[in-house]
Structure formats: C-alpha cells, structure tokens
Amino acid sequence: MLDFYSQFNPSPLSIKKFIDFGLNASEQKSFIFLRKELPVRLANIMKEIALLPEHLLRMPSVVAVNDWYIRSFQEIIEFEKVEINSRTMEHFCDSLVKIRNRHSDVVETMAQGVLELKESHEIDHHTEHSIQYFLDRFYMSRISIRMLINQHSKYFSKYI
Numbered sequence: 546m547l548d549f550y551s552q553f554n555p556s557p558l559s560i561k562k563f564i565d566f567g568l569n570a571s572e573q574k575s576f577i578f579l580r581k582e583l584p585v586r587l588a589n590i591m592k593e594i595a596l597l598p599e600h601l602l603r604m605p606s607v608v609a610v611n612d613w614y615i616r617s618f619q620e621i622i623e624f625e626k627v628e629i630n631s632r633t634m635e636h637f638c639d640s641l642v643k644i645r646n647r648h649s650d651v652v653e654t655m656a657q658g659v660l661e662l663k664e665s666h667e668i669d670h671h672t673e674h675s676i677q678y679f680l681d682r683f684y685m686s687r688i689s690i691r692m693l694i695n696q697h698s699k700y701f702s703k704y705i
Contacts, residue, residue: 555586555589579694591615604661604665638697641698
C-alpha cells in the first residue's frame with residue numbers, strides 16, 4: 546500500500562482553500578478528501594525516511610519516529626473503502642486525534658536521532674547537507690499533515 550500511495554503527489558494546499566473549507570465545512574467531504582490525502586502525504590514522507598543514511602535509520606529515536614508513521618499510515622488506510630456513515634466518521638475523527646497526539650513529539654524525537662548520529666558517527670559535509678534537506682521537507686510535511694488533521698478535528702471532533 547505504501548508504494549501505491551507514494552506514487553501520488555500531495556494536493557496543493559493554500560490558505561484560501563483552508564478558509565473556503567471553513568466557510569462551507571462538510572464532514573463527509575473532508576472525510577473523503579483526508580482518507581486519500583493523508584495516506585499520500587504519509588507515504589511520501591515515509592519513502593523519504595527510507596532514503597536516509599543507514600546509520601541514521603538505526604538511531605533509536607529515528608526508529609521510533611518511523612514506527613509512528615507506519616502505525617499512523619496503517620490506521621488511516623483502514624478507512625480507504627469503508628462505508629461512509631456517522632459511526633465511521635466519528636471513528637475517523639478519533640483516529641485523527643490519536644495520530645495527532647502520537648506525533649506531538651516528532652520534531653524533538655527526530656532532532657534527537659540526528660544528535661544520536663552525530664555523537665556516534667563522523668558525518669561528512671555532503672551527508673549533513675542531505676540530512677538537513679530531508680529535515681526541511683520532513684518538517685514541512687509534518688506541518689501540512691497537522692494542519693489538515695487539526696482543521697478536520699476542530700470542525701468535527703468532540704475532542705480537540
């Protein structure tokens with residue numbers, strides 16, 4: 546499933562799209578959009594994580610972050626072909642809140658992984674530059690995923 550979703554590009558987002566959605570918020574439309582969009586965004590960044598240097602991938606903190614993304618991806622794709630009803634959409638909201646909470650320490654944990662690498666291995670300039678390029682993309686991806694989850698949760702979840 547990861548390969549399938551990673552072949553797609555995330556939908557471009559703009560502040561205007563967020564505002565327009567807020568003015569005409571529909572839980573069903575949001576659900577239909579997010580059950581496709583979130584797996585695409587998660588799969589794309591997971592593929593990028595897999596391309597990190599092997600030493601970095603073995604750092605305990607990076608292993609933890611990778612595991613969080615795998616679990617979140619698996620939870621979201623459960624909604625891929627489910628029947629749309631109020632119970633499903635409530636379960637979806639609950640899952641989004643759980644995913645958001647699971648990822649609350651991603652920034653610190655990924656940074657810790659990079660520090661673990663620097664403490665245990667010599668890093669050349671090219672590798673350091675590649676890691677920084679990845680981190681920039683990783684954090685931008687995280688921001689967009691959180692914005693989508695937070696918007697849906699704000700409008701439709703009983704938990705915020």
